[in-house]
Amino acid sequence: MKVDVLLGLQWGDEGKGKIVDVLTPDYDLIARFQGGPNAGHTLEFDGQKYVLNTIPSGIFNPKTLNLIGNGVVIDPIILKRELDNLKKNGFDPVKEGKLVLARRAHLILPTHQLLDAASESNMGTKKIGSTLKGIGPTYMDKTGRNGIRVGDTTLPDFKERYQKLVDKHKSILSHYGEIPDFSEKEAAFFEAIAFIKTIPHVDSEQLVNNYLKEGKKVLAEGAQGTLLDIDFGSYPFVTSSNTTTAGACTGLGVAPKNIGDVIGIFKAYCTRVGGGPFPTELHDETGETLRQVGHEFGATTGRARRTGWIDLPALKYAIMLNGVTELVMTKADVLNDFAEIKVCTHYIQNGEKVDLMPYDIITHEAKPVYETVKGWQEDICHIKAESEIPQALKDYIAYLEKHLEVPIKYLSVGPDRLQTLVLN
Ligand code: GDP
Numbered sequence: 045m046k047v048d049v050l051l052g053l054q055w056g057d058e059g060k061g062k063i064v065d066v067l068t069p070d071y072d073l074i075a076r077f078q079g080g081p082n083a084g085h086t087l088e089f090d091g092q093k094y095v096l097n098t099i100p101s102g103i104f105n106p107k108t109l110n111l112i113g114n115g116v117v118i119d120p121i122i123l124k125r126e127l128d129n130l131k132k133n134g135f136d137p138v139k140e141g142k143l144v145l146a147r148r149a150h151l152i153l154p155t156h157q158l159l160d161a162a163s164e165s166n167m168g169t170k171k172i173g174s175t176l177k178g179i180g181p182t183y184m185d186k187t188g189r190n191g192i193r194v195g196d197t198t199l200p201d202f203k204e205r206y207q208k209l210v211d212k213h214k215s216i217l218s219h220y221g222e223i224p225d226f227s228e229k230e231a232a233f234f235e236a237i238a239f240i241k242t243i244p245h246v247d248s249e250q251l252v253n254n255y256l257k258e259g260k261k262v263l264a265e266g267a268q269g270t271l272l273d274i275d276f277g278s279y280p281f282v283t284s285s286n287t288t289t290a291g292a293c294t295g296l297g298v299a300p301k302n303i304g305d306v307i308g309i310f311k312a313y314c315t316r317v318g319g320g321p322f323p324t325e326l327h328d329e330t331g332e333t334l335r336q337v338g339h340e341f342g343a344t345t346g347r348a349r350r351t352g353w354i355d356l357p358a359l360k361y362a363i364m365l366n367g368v369t370e371l372v373m374t375k376a377d378v379l380n381d382f383a384e385i386k387v388c389t390h391y392i393q394n395g396e397k398v399d400l401m402p403y404d405i406i407t408h409e410a411k412p413v414y415e416t417v418k419g420w421q422e423d424i425c426h427i428k429a430e431s432e433i434p435q436a437l438k439d440y441i442a443y444l445e446k447h448l449e450v451p452i453k454y455l456s457v458g459p460d461r462l463q464t465l466v467l468n
Pocket residue numbers: 052056057058059060061062083084085086087088338339343374375376377378456457458459
């Protein structure tokens with residue numbers, strides 16, 4: 045058995061939560077491998093909408109175990125709130141034994157969030173547009189070997205460790221100005237720590253590898269998107285983790301040879317939230333239509349997402365980095381009314397044709413070159429079978445597959461779990 049991976053190929057919000065939920069019945073374990081509550085993964089079924097930040101999107105399946113892996117950074121306050129919300133809706137994964145936490149996962153402290161905010165406000169016009177959840181500072185402490193992990197919460201000197209790190213943060217924060225009062229947040233943090241101690245802590249690397257040995261099926265759920273990867277995204281306008289397939293190896297403790305299918309997910313167009321380059325961005329009425337029809341407002345922060353046409357150089361780059369074996373296209377229904385759809389086939393940069401997203405995209409403008417394809421101009425939200433797909437949409441799919449050289453296996457035509465077609 046191998047671990048399948050599902051991850052975003054654009055700048056996040058491709059619909060990962062929805063598709064993981066759809067695929068979950070085929071899996072015994074769903075495991076988040078990186079990121080933290082900067083993620084907002086939306087699921088809809090039975091007329092209800094749920095947004096998950098830290099909890100894997102397999103949580104609604106009665107039979108599937110969900111793991112928050114070692115590569116994830118956990119804000120205990122947010123995790124507790126997520127679980128409280130689920131409880132209000134009749135789901136209690138802790139009681140049902142459906143959620144486990146990696147001992148090696150790092151904790152986001154209230155002062156990590158203060159550091160995030162201080163760093164952003166100090167950037168002036170060059171803001172990254174962080175979700176301000178403390179992600180960057182927490183990963184900095186992880187790689188700086190100062191971090192506090194889930195497993196540390198059970199140690200007798202946990203409070204001293206916490207205080208030592210907070211003192212360090214305070215000394216950094218004092219350089220930015222007055223330190224805001226965080227006593228309420230601190231009290232909530234310790235209350236949440238007491239709560240997360242009631243969730244089983246596991247060695248995720250052993251759990252996942254034992255599952256594989258026993259012939260059980262594991263799906264790794266990515267957060268953010270490939271173009272926000274710390275190494276390969278448009279640095280510094282990125283997040284602080286490896287959002288690519290490699291991140292699933294380190295974020296769960298899985299050897300590369302044990303990675304199976306890599307399911308890459310993308311929207312039929314493109315969005316980005318936060319700062320940084322976005323070659324196909326639309327600043328016109330079409331962009332506004334995509335935002336309104338696609339409800340392109342952040343699931344975590346409510347911010348308006350930037351919108352634009354689909355970008356093949358970016359997608360090809362993401363497919364290469366991740367070793368994508370099959371594709372999922374979401375939000376095709378958002379294009380229902382479009383007579384024409386533009387596809388960026390390549391860029392022109394420094395007078396030359398560029399086929400993959402380049403390194404110097406920030407310093408040297410990459411001008412998108414488009415081809416135009418025909419829209420289907422009919423409502424596809426209710427179609428249930430491949431045979432009902434309008435010819436123009438079939439042509440769009442075939443066109444994309446030809447350029448991307450990977451089959452599109454699933455087509456999503458609405459936010460609900462049931463609005464998903466398997467393509468043969
Ligand atoms: P994630 O972060 O990748 O899980 O994606 P988000 O949940 O942040 O954003 C995707 C949004 O699009 C959510 O509001 C979903 O409910 C919604 N969505 C997912 N798939 C589709 C689709 O095929 N059509 C439409 N119209 N909405 C979709």
